[in-house]
Amino acid sequence: MTPLVEVQDISFSYSSDKAHSIFRNVSFSIRQGDIFCILGPNGTGKTTLLKCVANVIQGWYGTIYFGGQNISVMKTSEVARGIGYVPQNQTPSFPFQVMDIVVMGRAPHLTVFSSPSKKDSEIACEAMEMVGILPLAERPCTMLSGGEWQLTLIARALAQEPRVMILDEPASHLDLGNQMRILRVVKSLAESGIGIVMATHFPDHAFLVATEAAIMNHGIIAYKGPPDEVITDSNMRETYGVDVRVIQVGEGVDRKACFTSL
Amino acid sequence: MSAQDKRLGIGIAPGKLIVFLAFVLGAVAVIALMLGQSTIPAATIVKILASQLFPIDRTWPQTLESIVLDIRLPRLLAGILVGAGLSISGAAFQGLFRNPLVSPHILGVSAGAGLGAALAILFFGNILAIQLFSFIFSLIAVSMTYGLSRVYRTTPILMLVLSGIIVGALFSSCTSLLKYIADPVNEMPSIVFWMLGSLNNASNRDMIIVGPIILIGIAVLFSIRWRINLLAMGEEDARALGVNTGRIRLTIIICATMISAAAVSVAGIIGWIGLVIPHIGRLLVGPDNKYLLPVVVLVGASYLVAVDTLARSAFASEIPIGILTALVGAPIFAYLLRKTRSGW
Numbered sequence: 001m002t003p004l005v006e007v008q009d010i011s012f013s014y015s016s017d018k019a020h021s022i023f024r025n026v027s028f029s030i031r032q033g034d035i036f037c038i039l040g041p042n043g044t045g046k047t048t049l050l051k052c053v054a055n056v057i058q059g060w061y062g063t064i065y066f067g068g069q070n071i072s073v074m075k076t077s078e079v080a081r082g083i084g085y086v087p088q089n090q091t092p093s094f095p096f097q098v099m100d101i102v103v104m105g106r107a108p109h110l111t112v113f114s115s116p117s118k119k120d121s122e123i124a125c126e127a128m129e130m131v132g133i134l135p136l137a138e139r140p141c142t143m144l145s146g147g148e149w150q151l152t153l154i155a156r157a158l159a160q161e162p163r164v165m166i167l168d169e170p171a172s173h174l175d176l177g178n179q180m181r182i183l184r185v186v187k188s189l190a191e192s193g194i195g196i197v198m199a200t201h202f203p204d205h206a207f208l209v210a211t212e213a214a215i216m217n218h219g220i221i222a223y224k225g226p227p228d229e230v231i232t233d234s235n236m237r238e239t240y241g242v243d244v245r246v247i248q249v250g251e252g253v254d255r256k257a258c259f260t261s262l
Numbered sequence: 263m264s265a266q267d268k269r270l271g272i273g274i275a276p277g278k279l280i281v282f283l284a285f286v287l288g289a290v291a292v293i294a295l296m297l298g299q300s301t302i303p304a305a306t307i308v309k310i311l312a313s314q315l316f317p318i319d320r321t322w323p324q325t326l327e328s329i330v331l332d333i334r335l336p337r338l339l340a341g342i343l344v345g346a347g348l349s350i351s352g353a354a355f356q357g358l359f360r361n362p363l364v365s366p367h368i369l370g371v372s373a374g375a376g377l378g379a380a381l382a383i384l385f386f387g388n389i390l391a392i393q394l395f396s397f398i399f400s401l402i403a404v405s406m407t408y409g410l411s412r413v414y415r416t417t418p419i420l421m422l423v424l425s426g427i428i429v430g431a432l433f434s435s436c437t438s439l440l441k442y443i444a445d446p447v448n449e450m451p452s453i454v455f456w457m458l459g460s461l462n463n464a465s466n467r468d469m470i471i472v473g474p475i476i477l478i479g480i481a482v483l484f485s486i487r488w489r490i491n492l493l494a495m496g497e498e499d500a501r502a503l504g505v506n507t508g509r510i511r512l513t514i515i516i517c518a519t520m521i522s523a524a525a526v527s528v529a530g531i532i533g534w535i536g537l538v539i540p541h542i543g544r545l546l547v548g549p550d551n552k553y554l555l556p557v558v559v560l561v562g563a564s565y566l567v568a569v570d571t572l573a574r575s576a577f578a579s580e581i582p583i584g585i586l587t588a589l590v591g592a593p594i595f596a597y598l599l600r601k602t603r604s605g606w
Contacts, residue, residue, distance in 0.1 A: 056498045080504030087502070092495055093360045094549035100491065107492055108504030115488035115552050160503070 003029035004195045010062030023219040030195040037206040040216035046199040054085035080108035084157030086167040095140035105159025127158035147178030164195045203258040276553035283560035294571040340464035341567035344525040347476040349562025351518035352536030357490040366522040366536040369426040373433035374403025375526040380440040397527040404519045459530035459584030479521035487551045534588040
């Protein structure tokens with residue numbers, strides 16, 4: 001199976017001086033149904049990397065292929081039909097209704113002069129149904145909780161009908177229940193065949209859903225591979241500079257988990 | 263799906279509201295043609311207007327026809343175009359800048375127009391020169407703002423606002439200098455009076471030139487109005503949704519600038535409308551630009567025509583409309599803000 005997204009040796013820097021790059025020489029690939037989790041300390045360039053792959057910011061070096069095509073020669077709308085992007089929490093300045101926001105995901109399928117049709121609304125409703133926020137359709141987005149807002153953004157990306165979805169820390173700022181709800185949605189999206197790239201601050205989330213994990217530190221991918229091999233005592237200690245134990249937990253949980261001490 | 267029917271605002275379906283507002287505009291327009299130094303009955307006005315298209319026997323004096331067609335009609339058209347144009351520009355800019363406190367003047371249109379008008383008053387002193395100079399100078403001011411914002415590479419929206427402030431300050435201080443050196447008996451009052459805004463000078467000739475500019479600007483903004491929603495989500499989100507943000511931003515800026523420059527050149531500086539009518543529109547139908555822009559065009563046009571009618575007929579001498587727009591509008595806005603569900 002050929003990869004949906006293939007990132008080859010990309011680097012990004014805000015200045016022309018390559019020594020001050022945000023990240024460099026990053027490579028990975030995503031296949032259908034993959035969940036690729038990227039871990040790493042604050043400020044190592046995870047968000048910038050995801051924005052480059054989602055074609056949201058430009059000016060990177062290297063090559064990104066989507067479905068075998070170089071995305072730097074694709075139109076913005078063409079990329080958006082294939083790659084959905086869920087940004088980190090930020091609420092809009094106007095009280096759009098949840099429905100209005102989700103239907104915005106149809107934009108790459110519409111011409112500049114048109115607005116969403118009935119069919120687009122139906123697709124948006126299906127997306128809301130899938131992530132479980134259909135009852136919120138008429139709620140102004142300024143009156144949503146953090147978890148509801150995150151699900152709204154996921155539904156918006158889903159309405160793009162993408163083959164790959166890129167999520168930037170979708171579970172940060174959320175309570176335990178909402179974290180699991182988001183992960184369940186992410187997992188079901190992968191099961192439906194979407195390839196997922198996700199940045200997260202929680203190693204346990206990688207153990208829960210990831211098919212592949214990576215640790216990014218100082219602007220490079222330090223480790224990459226199956227979660228069990230990447231998230232280890234020594235790798236975590238080296239990355240975060242704190243004492244970490246990765247322990248196999250039984251008692252109905254039956255997975256590895258990360259524990260720290262002060 | 264019921265989600266499309268029940269919306270924010272006062273809860274009336276947008277389609278019905280738009281039809282209602284169109285009737286309101288029609289009624290306001292007829293009243294505006296009726297009122298003035300001499301009151302003309304509605305029936306006569308309808309007949310006079312119809313006689314331009316159909317062969318009808320003239321049962322009214324020629325002076326009445328001239329008042330309606332040459333004085334009140336161009337002024338009505340100016341009120342409709344300026345009110346609609348400023349309101350839609352304001353709504354589009356508020357979406358583009360993701361800030362409900364933005365007015366169409368943010369990029370320096372009025373500062374440029376002010377300097378152009380002051381120069382024309384000082385050196386030529388005729389209406390045509392004032393209109394031409396204010397139009398050209400407002401385009402110059404916005405071009406400078408846009409050019410300056412391109413110098414810095416990051417966060418284009420913030421840079422546009424800051425550049426607008428810089429250019430606005432530059433032009434305003436030049437205008438102040440001209441006021442300072444102007445002859446205080448004739449020139450200075452006419453500069454000040456021009457800046458307060460008036461539809462008094464609107465003629466049929468102006469409407470032939472300015473009308474198409476404003477109408478084309480409105481039509482283009484109308485055609486891309488759903489895309490403005492995407493910009494309101496932020497630059498990066500919009501790109502992730504496949505929007506060519508640079509191109510659509512420039513389109514909005516060009517349209518809103520042409521509209522406001524044309525509006526300012528016939529009517530002087532009329533504040534408040536471009537800022538507050540979009541808010542009133544949002545209170546009525548919610549923030550979705552698909553419905554907001556049509557509503558804002560109708561409300562803005564009705565509002566400016568109504569206020570202009572008040573300005574020229576309620577008092578012994580005409581009051582500058584720029585004063586009345588806020589004087590009448592502020593209490594209305596305060597009332598609406600309390601009465602409706604805005605989502606804030």
